[in-house]
Amino acid sequence: MVDLLITDTVLSKDGRQMDVGVSSGKIAFISPSGEGISEAVHVVHAKGGxxxxxxxxxxxxxxxxxxxxxxDRDADSLQDAIQITAKLKSSFTDEDIYERSLAVIRQxxxxxxxxxxxxxxVDPILGLKAMESALHLKQTLRHQLDLQVVAFPQEGVFRSPGTEELMEEALRMGADVVGGITYQDECLEDHLDFAFGLAEKYGKPLDFHTDFSDNPNDRAIADIARxxxxxxxxxxxxxxxxxxLGSLPEHEAMDIAExxxxxxxxxxxxxxxxxFLNGRGDAEGPRRGLAPVKLLQECSVNVAIGVNNIRNAFTPFGKADPLEVAWLLAVTSYMGGERDALALIRMLTYNAAQALGIENYGMKVGAPADMVLFRERSERDVLLDKPETRMVWKSGVQVQQYGSKAIEWLRKSQAMDIIGTRVKGMKLWRNS
Ligand SMILES: [Zn+2]
Structure with missing residues (x-):
């Protein structure tokens, strides 16, 4: 007897149907359909999903x-987006930050x-308000989501006096990662000295915003690598x-990728x-301004895909859906093949887990039962359909049951336990 049994599901493109059992929040077995334990407290019939x-x-x-x-207006460049947001930030309240952050996480x-x-x-405008809010959400929503918090000096470390001390305080408060932003300080060496120094002092990983332009002379990433x-x-x-990196001649980009x-x-x-923000300086034939994902893949660089911003000056789009962004990358990076679809889904799962240093991740026995089930039968169909219907489990407990149409309702509700309820004996997609 297991806590949860998902029957007739597909885990990879070979299409073989498997049963997955979950006990005490972990994947207890994965076996060909019908060959494993068949008794469970909750059973979900995946029907080939x-x-x-x-x-x-x-x-x-x-x-x-x-x-x-x-x-009050839209941004027309990266620096404009930073300025518009910096102005708004001074009016953020603790409550406002918390509410909008919670809405993103729920979605x-x-x-x-x-x-x-x-x-x-983390900067003199917001002080540590955003850090406090994120650390609080990390704790209160830990049964729905593992949240890592980066201490991020968006306004620059040295051009925004007081940030050095605030960054240090953020690490003392419990930030998981030291952030950096190479294009916001005049001296790259000083910026890297600070970020790497802080990471070493607190024994934390690093995560940079870097080379966010289409100027081939921006190569801070090479300094970060060295x-x-x-x-x-x-x-x-x-x-x-x-x-x-996408604006460099191929052989130079290859050298950096290696x-x-x-x-x-x-x-x-x-x-x-x-x-949205790159390529605007090109009067004719604007460049796409993307990282050269295929070239990076060829050089065996670990690539993951992020949502980044949702409906603000930097990105007036989005619904916190990784599939939406992967689909956009597929269209704009010539990644339309079946192998590309597999690679893109990997960028949202295993590659991203590697980037974040998540241990014991994935569909394997003994790993936490963090899973998402689709009605679609392949990675390519999932990428193309970006379906609303998804069934999501965190440590074997279902954390979502309504599809994203319920988001507006979830956003309006204050009840934290809406996500996190267990549904007894639920069968999936009875009509299909
Ligand atoms: Zn960012």
Missing amino acids: LLLPGLVEPHIHLEKAYLLDVM AVSNGVTHMRCHAE RTLITGMQGQVSAGHVTS LLHRAGISVITLPMTDL
């Missing part, structure tokens, strides 16, 4: 999501996200955007923001 490990959101901003209604969980890394802004090798932090450093591979740096591509 694809079961993936929980989606991993590797790069998101909670406290500055959903700002469209309070913006993400509903979409199948079981792990998330958020960048909480520092990573020198400090022995291979496998503990991630970098978001890295779009200028350096990234050696340094074990994960690149987190953020297509919704990158496509």
Whole structure:
């Protein structure tokens, strides 16, 4: 007898139907349909639907999501978006930050996200408000989502006096990751000295916003990689955007990609923001301004996909759905084949888990039962359909049961236990 049995599900593209049993929050067995334990407290008949490990959101901003209604104009560049948001930030209250952050998490969980890394802004405007809110959500929602919190100096460390001390305090409070933003300080060396120094002092991984442009001369990522090798932090450093790499001649981009591979740096591509803000300086034939995902893959660099922003000056789109962003990347990076679909889904799952240093992740016996089940039968169909109906479990407990149409209702509700209820004897898709 197991707690949960999912029957006739498909785990990979070979299409073989399997049963998955869950006990005490962990995957207890995976066996060909009908060959394992058949008694369970809860049974879900998947009818050939694809079961993936929980989606991993590797790069998101909670406290500055959903700002469209309070913006007095739209941004026309990255620096403009930073300025518009900086102005709004001074009016953020604790309650406001918390409410909007919670709305993002609820939507993400509903979409199948079981792990998330958020960048909480730490600067003299917000002080530690965003950090406090994120750490509180990490604790209170721990049964629905594993949340990693990055101390992120959005306004720059040295050009925004007081940030050094606030960053240090954020680490003392419990930040999981040291953040950096190479394009916000004048001296790259000083910025990297600070970030790597703080990471070493507190024994934390690093996550940079870097080379967010289409200027081929922006190559801070190469300096980050060299520092990573020198400090022995291979496998503990991630970098978001890295779009200028896409403007380099191929052989030069290859050299940097090989350096990234050696340094074990994960690149987190953020297509919704990158496509929206880059390429604007090109009077004719604007570039797409994306990280060169295929080239990075060829050089065995770990690539993951992030949502980044939701409905604000940086990205006036989005619904915290990793599949939506993966689909956008597929369309704009010439990734339309079946192998591409498999690679893209991997970027939302195993690759993102590697970037975040998540241990014991995935569909294997003994791993936490963090899973998302689709009615679709293959990765490619999931990517193409971006279906609303998804069944999501965190440690074997169902955390979503209504599909994302219920999001508005979830957002309006204050009851924290709406996500996290167990449904007895539920059968999936009875009519199909
Ligand atoms: Zn970001």
